[in-house]
Amino acid sequence: MLEKIRYRLVFNRQKKLNRQGTALVQVEAYLNQRKIYLKTNVYLKPECWSREGAQVINHPQSNELNAMLYEYILYLQGIELGYWKRGIPATLSLLKDAVKKKSAVNVSFSTFAKSAIDNSDKKQSTKDNLHSTLAVLHDFRSGLDFKDLTYTFLRDFEQYLREKGNAVNTIAKHMRQLRTLINEAINQGYMHADAYPFRKYKIKQEKGRHEFLTPDELKKLETVEVEEESMRHVLDAFLFCCYTGLRYSDFCQLTPENFIRVNGKRWLYFKSVKTGVEIRLPLHLLFESRALGILD
Incomplete structure (x- = not known):
């Protein structure tokens, strides 16, 4: 009773x-x-x-x-x-x-998840990824409730993503984001731990393959004629990342303060968005100082 x-x-x-x-x-x-x-x-x-x-x-x-x-x-x-x-x-x-928390009486999973993301202390890039998965979930099934989150639902959602043409690792990314939100729902008491749908569901993932530009391909990019100024900026940004090994997320956060002179030579100091590790790069020693050519 x-x-x-x-x-x-x-x-x-x-x-x-x-x-x-x-x-x-x-x-x-x-x-x-x-x-x-x-x-x-x-x-x-x-x-x-x-x-x-x-x-x-x-x-x-x-x-x-x-x-x-x-x-x-x-x-x-x-x-x-x-x-x-x-x-x-x-x-x-x-x-x-x-x-x-002034919780609503009948809050749905979708409403909870949006609030949990917005009020979390996660990095903005992580929040954006979670919101992206939430949008895909809404397209799959709007007004999602906690009781809907079952093993069968996960299988159906995976099939939906596959039919939409998503790659295996893209599907895995959405599943990991969904798992994060469900774990938060359990931690906050919105779901019972026994109802955890990922207990039997295994997220499938393929080993990533990194593609590299050959010296000839890089040379072609360096010599290509680009008339539109905005496209020239895009190409310069891409080449700068090639010369320095920067992730796009790290490149986007750079400001003039990240470029420091050490003994008269320009270095790039920054903290990685993904790992939080501080990195120092001697720009004059990388690719025959080509990154400096873009800056100048």
């Missing part, structure tokens, strides 16, 4: 009035011989509260305040019911945490 949380309204639990002569109305939530108290932001004078009826009396807005108090209890009950629907036994800790 499910142990439901019991709720009741209590007034002036601290037995102390504030300077205005009022005290707070709280909701007492009781479960398994434990209690927590949740504030309603309703303050009343003692003569405006009926302990027997647990309601506001003798107040010009008695009806409105009583309606607001009972709507708040309904909100709490809705949060509790939402946990049960997701197969998670509702606890006082989960309830208190949900109230603190």
Whole structure:
């Protein structure tokens, strides 16, 4: 039998009035011989509260305040019911945490995931990747709920990505992003750990193959005639990355402050976006100083 949380309204639990002569109305939530108290932001004078009826009396807005108090209890009950629907036994800790986060009563996985991404302290590039996967999920199945996230769903999503022409490693990337979001949902109590769909699902991946430009191919790029200025900038950026070995993400973050003179020679100092490692490159020693030619 499910142990439901019991709720009741209590007034002036601290037995102390504030300077205005009022005290707070709280909701007492009781479960398994434990209690927590949740504030309603309703303050009343003692003569405006009926302990027997647990309601506001003798107040010009008695009806409105009583309606607001009972709507708040309904909100709490809705949060509790939402946990049960997701197969998670509702606890006082989960309830208190949900109230603190101002959780919606019936939040979908899609809504949760977007909020989790936006409020995380992850790098912006990581957030962008997660949002990209979320957009693909929306195209596959909009209004995704937590109960939809099953092993069968993962197989169907994989098949959908394959039919859309995605490569094996692209599919693997989306699956890893989805796994990250599901793990966060479990950590925050939106899903039960027993419902973890990746328990039996294995993410398939192929060994990546790195392509390199030959000296002849690089020479052709260096000598190609480009009339449009914007395309010239793109080509210069690509060649600069070739000469220095920079990832595109590292190139995009460069500013004039990254170029330092050491003993009269220009060096490139930067921190890798992907690894966080600080790197120092002597530009005058790389590819016969060709990167410097682009800068100049």
